[in-house]
Amino acid sequence: MSVLTDIRARGTEDILITATIKNVFPESRTQICVVHQIRNACRYVVWKDKKAFTADMKHIYNAPTQEAAKAALEDFSKQWES
DSSP states (O other), X not given: OHHHHHHHHTTOOOOOHHHHHHHHOXXXXXXXOHHHHHHHHHTTSOGGGHHHHHHHHHHHHXXXXXHXXXXXXXXXXXXXXX
């Protein structure tokens, strides 16, 4: 983190860090920020439903196991499919 902060302080505005990491560490996995995923998904939800929508999404990303997350995703899909 300190290296990236230093690069930014030197004036770099944008880098292809994921591509660079994948070249050096091919087995690395990219983690996408949950907050950004929720914000992007909320663009398609009417204002009055956003609170319920985000609360239902919490059941997915706060699930204790992968199986629980899959079940929460299925419930979420049924609720918000339309």
